[in-house]
Amino acid sequence: MSHILDRAAWNALQTSHADIAEGGDLARRYPPSIVPFAAMRDQSPESWDALANLLSGEEVAAIVELGPLEIPPTLEVVREMQLVQMIAQGPYERISDPRIEPLTSADAEEMLDLANLTKPGPFTLGAQKLGTFWGIKVDGKLVAMGGQRLRQPGFAELSGLCTHPDFQGRGFGKLLFRFVAGEISARGDTVYLHAFSGNTTAISLYEALGFKLRATFNLRAVKRRAA
Incomplete structure (x- = not known):
């Protein structure tokens, strides 16, 4: 029997994030200004066509699946990797903790700068539309943050956790990790996260903080192939 997190993006776009989803019954995506994730009902030719029709120009869709992805010739793979959930x-x-504060739209530019510097995963100016983010500032400068991304009934993804290189080693990342996980748990949701499979340091840290490996996924970032 499949688990709701086996197809995390598809199930989030069908439920908790249905109000911002673009597409229909065969394929859906988040608005590119928020996050590049997209998903399909299945891997039928009709579903692949529906996904391709959601993309224009150089727009990229990030697709995550448990099994292999058979990319059709209408789409071009621009990046591929494995993720662990x-x-x-x-x-x-x-x-x-008095150092932690909720971040608002006024912090969006600084959040994007921090994410671009530390590369915790896909991040945009619209990331806060997926869930609340919190941060730590030093002398008015954002130096660490973490928040929530994908959500399904009973589950929420902890994401965007990062610390400025100049402020690493002070425990900010671990503090925000525990804070965000506590906020998710307080709602009654189960916390989950994703990491690149090669990031063994982060995976070991998450295991030490009480997480266990659930599954390994294939990620393909695709765009429409030029005619």
Whole structure:
């Protein structure tokens, strides 16, 4: 029996994020200004065509699936990798810390700059439309952040966790990790996350913080092939 997180993007676009989804019954995506993830009902030719029709120009769709992805000739692969999905083994205690503050649209440019510097994964100016983000500022400068991305009934993805290189080693990342996980748990949702399969340092840290490996996924970023 399949799990709701086996197709995290598709199920999020059908439920918690249906209000911002673009597309229809065969293929859906997030607005590119928010995040590049897209998903299909299945890998039938009709579903692939529906996905291709959602893309224009140089727009890229990131597709994540458990099994192999048979990309049709109408699409071009621009990036491919493997992701691991990890899930919390239990709820996290809700904590507070005066250094942590909720981030707002006024922080969006600084959040994007921090993400571009540290590369925690796909991040845009519209990322806050997926869920709340929190950060730590030093002398008014954002130096660490973390928040929520994909959501399905009963589950929420912890994402965007990063710390400026000049401020690493101070425990900011671990603090924000526990804070965001606690906020998700307080809603009654189970926390999960994704990491690049080659990032063994991060995976070991997440395991030490109470997460276990759930599954490994294939990611393909695609765009329409030029005629």
